[in-house]
């Protein structure tokens with residue numbers, strides 16, 4: 001078998017990686033994390049304070065234990081509460097479009113925005129957002145959009161203590177700061193999954209942590 005056959009969506013991941021990279025590198029608001037292991041960018045002030053507050057309220061309405069209500073493929077160590085935001089809500093649609101525009105990825109490739117809330121002691125242990133294509137779940141995911149390309153994640157509130165996003169292989173910890181959007185390429189420039197994107201939501205020690213995440217597929221999602 002060829003390498004491409006072993007790495008589904010490789011060419012598409014390579015193409016979207018290059019497009020998004022070019023766009024972010026030309027964006028003065030996007031700060032690139034200084035590492036050659038992964039493509040990670042931070043955009044400060046992506047969401048206003050009012051938008052963050054509204055999103056936190058919406059998350060409280062939909063949040064359910066992540067491990068019970070979401071098929072979590074990559075880890076059994078996700079103790080936060082989470083839930084999808086209603087994609088038909090005009091406010092949610094607006095936020096979603098802004099993320100699509102920032103990255104220049106077609107809206108149809110984006111999954112529904114997921115909200116997540118961590119209380120003290122809760123965490124999301126180290127995992128990759130890309131799918132392991134040798135696992136059973138891949139049979140379904142292959143047909144509903146395929147491999148994940150980029151991830152966008154925004155912090156919505158200040159956390160009293162803990163709750164940093166830790167890229168364990170890169171060795172970078174990003175403290176929650178409301179309105180900051182993190183985006184990263186789950187693939188390498190050649191379109192293969194990047195093991196160095198392993199990351200964790202470290203335990204919240206005091207306070208509550210709210211985030212939204214939007215994962216993009218290489219093809220139309222759903």
Ligand SMILES: O=C(O)CCC(=O)C(=O)O
Pocket residue numbers: 116124129153163164165166199200201202211213
């Ligand atoms: O909460 C975090 O810092 C990480 C969240 C995360 O890894 C995800 O939503 O995929």
Ligand SMILES: [Fe+2]
Pocket residue numbers: 127128129199
């Ligand atoms: Fe993740």
